[in-house]
Amino acid sequence: MTNVPEIRFKGFADAWEQRKLGEIAELSSSKRIHVNDYVSDGIPFYRGSEISTGGVSKDNELYISDDLYSEIKQKYGVPSEGDLLITAVGTLGNIWKVDNRQFYYKDGNLIRLSNLKLEADYLVAYLADGHGKKKVLDSAAGSNQKALTMIKLNEISIFAPNAAEQTAIGNFFRILDNAITLHKRKLDGLKELKKGYLQLMFPQTGERVPRVRFAGFTGEWEECELGEVADIVGGGTPSTGNGEYWNGHIDWYAPAEIGEQIFLEKSQRKISEMGLRESSARILPAGTVLFTSRAGIGNTTILTKPSTTNQGFQSIVPHEGELESYFIFSRTHELKKYGETVGAGSTFVEVSGKQMARMPILIPNFDEQITIGNFFRNLDEQITAQQNKLEQLKQLKAAYLQKMFV
Numbered sequence: 001m002t003n004v005p006e007i008r009f010k011g012f013a014d015a016w017e018q019r020k021l022g023e024i025a026e027l028s029s030s031k032r033i034h035v036n037d038y039v040s041d042g043i044p045f046y047r048g049s050e051i052s053t054g055g056v057s058k059d060n061e062l063y064i065s066d067d068l069y070s071e072i073k074q075k076y077g078v079p080s081e082g083d084l085l086i087t088a089v090g091t092l093g094n095i096w097k098v099d100n101r102q103f104y105y106k107d108g109n110l111i112r113l114s115n116l117k118l119e120a121d122y123l124v125a126y127l128a129d130g131h132g133k134k135k136v137l138d139s140a141a142g143s144n145q146k147a148l149t150m151i152k153l154n155e156i157s158i159f160a161p162n163a164a165e166q167t168a169i170g171n172f173f174r175i176l177d178n179a180i181t182l183h184k185r186k187l188d189g190l191k192e193l194k195k196g197y198l199q200l201m202f203p204q205t206g207e208r209v210p211r212v213r214f215a216g217f218t219g220e221w222e223e224c225e226l227g228e229v230a231d232i233v234g235g236g237t238p239s240t241g242n243g244e245y246w247n248g249h250i251d252w253y254a255p256a257e258i259g260e261q262i263f264l265e266k267s268q269r270k271i272s273e274m275g276l277r278e279s280s281a282r283i284l285p286a287g288t289v290l291f292t293s294r295a296g297i298g299n300t301t302i303l304t305k306p307s308t309t310n311q312g313f314q315s316i317v318p319h320e321g322e323l324e325s326y327f328i329f330s331r332t333h334e335l336k337k338y339g340e341t342v343g344a345g346s347t348f349v350e351v352s353g354k355q356m357a358r359m360p361i362l363i364p365n366f367d368e369q370i371t372i373g374n375f376f377r378n379l380d381e382q383i384t385a386q387q388n389k390l391e392q393l394k395q396l397k398a399a400y401l402q403k404m405f406v
Contacts, residue, residue, distance in 0.1 A: 048109025
């Protein structure tokens with residue numbers, strides 16, 4: 001049978017019908033709100049930049065007067081609960097189902113879908129993420145800046161099942177979206193928690209002790225230069241024209257491989273013993289904190305086994321018993337800020353090993369470093385686990401979107 005999805009809920013078997021978007025919804029725009037229309041208090045409204053699929057975000061509350069709102073409402077109408085808003089300029093195709101909050105919107109960036117003849121949650125899933133998303137984006141017109149228009153959107157073809165199946169599908173994706181939103185909020189909360197602890201558990205400018213400390217630790221932290229408690233080691237690249245220098249067993253990292261991962265276990269390319277001898281690359285021990293020193297200064301990660309890098313790093317090799325790896329890794333924001341401040345260069349900004357070695361830093365005794373490092377490692381593991389859960393949900397949704405729509 002044609003026009004049926006690959007996966008369906010039990011009890012549904014009929015083919016889906018094809019209709020135009022203009023036949024199943026009334027598309028409209030309205031008066032554009034300009035800056036000189038803003039007032040200090042009145043009716044709140046949303047701009048297109050504040051609409052994302054699944055929700056809205058407002059950094060600054062904006063208002064129009066009651067009189068202007070009444071004029072617009074009478075002449076153009078305003079969104080009602082259950083209507084859909086689609087971003088038509090800038091980031092195209094974000095869709096939000098209006099909730100029961102009172103607001104107006106800057107429609108120059110938004111198109112309103114009202115009087116829906118399909119279930120709203122079904123239509124959101126179909127147009128925002130499902131097979132209809134490409135149709136929406138492909139309908140955009142304009143040579144310099146693409147934009148969605150009501151004329152084009154009216155002609156988009158929509159495949160839909162009967163009302164009961166629409167409801168089942170819409171409810172399924174609404175529940176999945178809610179789970180994704182909750183997991184994202186938890187992830188954001190953990191990141192904010194870490195940000196707060198970083199402010200409290202390391203001394204701030206002009207201070208010698210942190211504001212929050214583990215029990216049993218007292219006294220001021222000691223000021224030193226990074227080079228006093230760690231070796232700063234650059235890297236090198238064997239000649240790429242000599243095949244004997246490559247495809248060996250020694251891990252060799254480039255800055256492009258340093259993303260958000262905390263630990264590195266395997267490089268994309270490897271060099272040979274001969275390549276190591278014939279270049280300025282050096283073996284770095286496990287526990288080394290890699291620090292990108294050019295073209296994106298300040299990305300860090302920790303080696304889990306002896307490895308080498310190219311010349312785009314000034315890596316931090318902690319002295320045993322003096323500097324703990326995770327403790328200094330947790331201060332990435334300080335390392336990055338310092339590197340960006342002292343770095344120089346005409347083609348691209350770069351920080352040298354000597355400059356990194358001179359970085360002033362406050363450190364406690366080694367036992368307190370270990371305790372702090374373990375605390376942030378545990379927190380980072382929670383953040384990573386939450387990121388993985390969120391990514392799994394997003395991948396699950398993407399898979400269902402491909403198989404549950406025509």
